[in-house]
Amino acid sequence: MANFEIPLTPDPQTFTVSLSGVDYRLTVQWRNADxxxxxxDIADTSANPIIQGIPLVTGVNLLEQYAYLGFTGALWVQTxxxxxxxxxxxxxxxxxxLYWYTA
Known part of the structure; x- marks a missing residue:
């Protein structure tokens, strides 16, 4: 598998990234709730929501339950x-x- 690290900083941020040739608008926010x-959040480049509210947890493909949306890779968090x-x-x-993995 090939991988690509999605560059992040410990700040709320919104940016566009190309994943397997498709451009997405990613928004990362800190929720201070217990x-x-x-x-x-993942949107298209026109800011139309695709998926919202994915917790950045480790040990799982964050997109596995959204396979029906046609993603061609996996998002993976690792410390x-x-x-x-x-x-x-x-x-x-x-x-x-945060990494993007493709087969």
Whole structure:
């Protein structure tokens, strides 16, 4: 599998990224509610929502349950020091990374 790290910083952000030749608009926000954390929204380049409210958790393909939408890869979160540690407010993009994997 080929992989690509989606560059993030520990700040709320919205940006466009090309994943397997398709452009998406990603929005990453911190939710400070108990048990929440970083949340990802995916839209097309015109800001029409595709998926909203995906928690950035580790150990799973974040898009697996959305296979019917035709994604051609997997989104995966992994933390450098402990691969199963969930991203914290301060380490997103620093010690915790979001990857796009393709077959």
């Amino acid at each position: 048990g929440a954390g970083w949340i990802l 450098t020091a402990d691969p199963d540690a969930v991203p914290t407010f301060d380490n997103l993009g620093v010690g915790s990374h």
